[in-house]
Amino acid sequence: MGGGGEGGTVIDAVMVDPNAVVQQYNQQQQQQANAKLAEQQRKKKAEQQAAELRAKQAEEQERLKAAEEERIKAQQAAEAQKKQSEAAAAKAREEQKQAEEAAAKALAEKERILQEQAEARQKAEAQAKKEAEEAVKRKAADEAKAEAEAKAKAVAEAKVKAETEAKEKAEVEAKAKTEAKAKAKAAKQAQDVNDLLGGLTSNAPKQGGATAAGKGGGKKSGVSESDINNYKGQIQAAIQKNFRDPSLYIGRTCDLKIKLASDGLLIDIKAGAGDPALCRAALTAANLTKKMPRPPSKEIYEHFKDFTLDFKPQ
Structure with a gap:
């Protein structure tokens, strides 16, 4: 703090207190240390805050993640x-x-x-x-x-x-005619002989005539009512044998028009007057029978070869 003379340098001398310098230095050091400590504390606090923030963020992230x-x-x-x-x-x-x-x-x-x-x-x-x-x-x-x-x-x-x-009948008739002619011829011859002999044998033709009359005048034997009823009963029984449920037709009748062969074979049968149901049943039974008992004689056959039976189931 001073001045110099002419043409020279003026130097001001200052008195320095070493204690003050040391104290000032220490203060500066203390200030620096305090500042450093404060900075460290600030940094630490900042780091703590940052750590807390990170922790909170991490926790929040975990929470959000969860x-x-x-x-x-x-x-x-x-x-x-x-x-x-x-x-x-x-x-x-x-x-x-x-x-x-x-x-x-x-x-x-x-x-x-x-x-x-x-x-x-x-x-x-x-x-x-x-x-x-x-x-x-x-x-x-x-x-x-x-x-x-x-x-x-x-x-x-x-x-x-x-x-x-017919053949047998024709033969019989022919034989009868031949015999009659022979007899007539013999009678004529005898008559001629009698005429020639003057009636010595005039009775012979009369005897012959009587004999001929006796043969020709013989009456044909008839059929008794008993024989007719007997054979009719046989036909009724033959049909009755194949008749079903006769009890259903008691009191009814049917006229059966029957044609028979000489051996009893049924040639034809038809229903005439009478109960229709009975007639149908009777026709069925008769057709099942097919053959009736053989007529016992030619006279019976002639009577029954074409007849009507009043059929009554029994």
């Missing part, structure tokens, strides 16, 4: 529940659908079986009816054939018998 995980978990659970519910609903719908289809299928199957059974029953009934009708037709045809054959046989036999009888 919350997000819970949310995701809840969402997933909800979605899973939704899917499960949807799956259960779909399963229920499918089961319902299957049950309905099964029920419809079972109903259709039942209806099909019932239809098949009905068709089978109808088919069986139709077949049975057809077979029954065919059996009736076959039986009727067989009976008609048998009846026709029997009638044809009877007609043939009757024709043969008639021809034989």
Whole structure:
């Protein structure tokens, strides 16, 4: 702090207190230390605050993460529940659908079986009816054939018998004529001889005539009422043998117009007046009988070869 002289440098001398310098230095050091400590404390506090902030942030992040995980978990659970519910609903719908289809299928199957059974029953009934009708037709045809054959046989036999009888009758008649001619010739010759002898043998022709008259005048024996009733009873019994349920027709009658062969074979039979039901039953029984008892004599046959029987079931 001073000045100099002319042309020189002026130096001001200052007195320095070492204690003050030391004290000042110490103060500066203390200030620096305090500042450093304060800075350290500030940094530490800042670091603590930062650590606390980081911890809070980390905690918040953990909380948010946990919350997000819970949310995701809840969402997933909800979605899973939704899917499960949807799956259960779909399963229920499918089961319902299957049950309905099964029920419809079972109903259709039942209806099909019932239809098949009905068709089978109808088919069986139709077949049975057809077979029954065919059996009736076959039986009727067989009976008609048998009846026709029997009638044809009877007609043939009757024709043969008639021809034989006609032939025999013709032969008998021819023989009788021949014998008559011979007798007439012999009688004439005898008459001529008698005439020539003058009546010595005039009685011979009278005797011959008497003999001839005796033969020609013989009366044909008749048929007794007893014989007629007896044979009629045999025919009634023969038909009665094949007659069914006679008790149903008690009190009814039917006229049966019957034609017989000489051996009793039934040539033809028809119903005349009388109860229709009885007549049908009687015709059936007679056709089953086919052959009646043989007439005991030619006279009986002549009486019964074409007659009407008053049939009464017993």
